[in-house]
Amino acid sequence: MPNQHSHNAELDALHLLTQLVQTIEVGLVVLDRQFRIHLWNSFMENHSGLRASQVRGKRVFDLFEELPEEWLTSKLETAFLLNNRAFTTWEQRPYIFKFPNSRPVTGQSPYMYQNLTIQPLSNRFAEVNNVALVVYDVTVEANHRQALSKMSQIDTLTGLANRRMWQQHLDQEFERSRRYGHPTTLMVLDIDHFKSINDTLGHSAGDLVLAAVGQKLGQLLRKSDVAARYGGEEFTLLLPETTQEQAQQLAERIRSCMSELTVETDAGAASFTVSIGYAPYHTGLENNKVWFEAADKALYEAKRQGRNRCILAKAS
Secondary structure, eight states, rough: HHHHHHHHHHHHHHHHHHHHHHSSSEEEEEEETTEEEEEEEEHHHHHHHOHHHHHTSSSSHHHHHOOOHHHHHHHHHHHHHHHOOOOEEETSSOOOOOOOOEEEESSSBBBBOOOEEEEEEETTTTTTEEEEEEEEOHHHHHHHHHHHHHHHHHTTSSSSBHHHHHHHHHHHHHHHHHHOOOOEEEEEETTTHHHHHHHHHHHHHHHHHHHHHHHHHHHHHHHEEEEEEEEETTEEEEEEOHHHHHHHHHHHHHHEEEEEEEETTTTEEEEEOOEEEEOOTTTTSSHHHHHHHHHHHHHHHHHHHHHEEEEOOOOO
């Protein structure tokens, strides 16, 4: 009887283990050395649309052509050879199996983001003839991280790049211009007498003006251009493939459009003008700080000359 009891206990444990493997909210796949499927749990069935009976004994690469075969084979061979567990995250590779995102939201990936663990499985002779792929759905976390990352680069009031993102683009564009000699112009824009708008109509009106400037810049610029709120009422523009003459025309167009804007606020209508300084890239610029300072000095010259005007930086 004790043997029968022990046997029943083992069967119960096996039943519970099988139930866990099938219902756990991660994908479980067991492969042999030929990459044939031996286990395919409910998670994998639900997201792939293929039942275990349809995939068992078949090579995983034959069933899923989107799998990165060379990359994954290398990982699997290492697991077989060295008996080492391996991990990959969605940041390294967004997904292994191209499963649809079950809860897509506008702007999010249509596919499930996945983390993957590759676990060698030893038999009772310590031989590794199978590996388990453990697939984790991390779509919610990935989308949240990406949203936070995007927020950290965008000025929420104007919808333009913030100073941090602007600096990254400036670093890249300066190096590109220095290396290839393509015409690029840096522009700095400031709202004239902005303090008086805040003092007269209130800070909420000032915020509406800033938002309106951001929106108008977004309409006037090309996709390749980068506009940022540098701080306060100052904006910066990075204009790749833009000559001095083209920059002059754009600066004047921006100045003219801003002077025609009227922003309706709870405290009354706000009209304003802007001053602009711009500096084309040239080989005499030591670094991007010097480039920015050239445009900034031109902006202050525009202010000194009476505002509501565009000034080209002096050649250094």
